[in-house]
């Protein structure tokens with residue numbers, strides 16, 4: 001059986017990329033809800049419904065586990081999904097905890113980049129509260145990056161002016177760690193690194209989620225001997241290449257650059 005991956009769009013591919021590194025013999029189904037992307041600027045109830053419908057579809061496709069590779073969807077509906085299905089459902093959340101741990105002893109702060117909805121949600125606020133040191137955590141929604149990624153627009157001439165404008169009110173020297181709290185953002189890690197001062201760390205939850213997935217499959221003795229095949233669906237419709245690039249490996253190449 002294969003593993004389902006779900007996101008509003010191509011952001012989830014940044015998590016699948018990590019999963020493929022440590023689970024190369026698994027087969028995958030990747031579902032992008034491209035009819036409804038972006039989630040991050042919509043109302044919570046609307047997004048909840050999209051995710052429930054998509055996961056209902058994926059659950060009928062012979063999957064042994066599901067990764068909700070979307071911080072926004074995770075924050076809204078992960079508990080509800082877990083109650084509904086008997087296969088493991090993993091989510092992803094902004095990696096605030098490791099970011100705070102890295103602050104230890106430094107007179108610096110953490111900047112969390114995510115969608116508006118993720119940052120507004122109770123799950124995020126509870127997370128920051130639970131970890132403590134909330135006074136050292138700033139946040140910024142960057143919906144433009146979701147749009148750039150969906151349009152496969154990685155040209156820095158377009159992306160850099162957007163980021164510089166959004167970050168213009170922040171003193172970038174006060175941060176030692178930036179959390180990429182949206183799965184669309186790792187495509188822009190290289191660009192962000194060039195904007196932030198040298199030495200700033202960038203972290204996302206994707207490695208942790210991939211490791212968790214491996215641990216769960218191992219504990220259930222469910223490791224496959226497949227080929228790393230990926231079947232793609234766009235909002236319930238099977239597609240050969242959901243990314244309109246000649247193949248998704250080009251996306252992985254961007255992620256391999258740093």
Ligand code: DGL
Pocket residue numbers: 007008009011012037038039040041069070071072073115118146181182183184
């Ligand atoms: N990739 C998603 C996330 O991690 C959401 C992007 C969007 O649809 O706005 O939050």
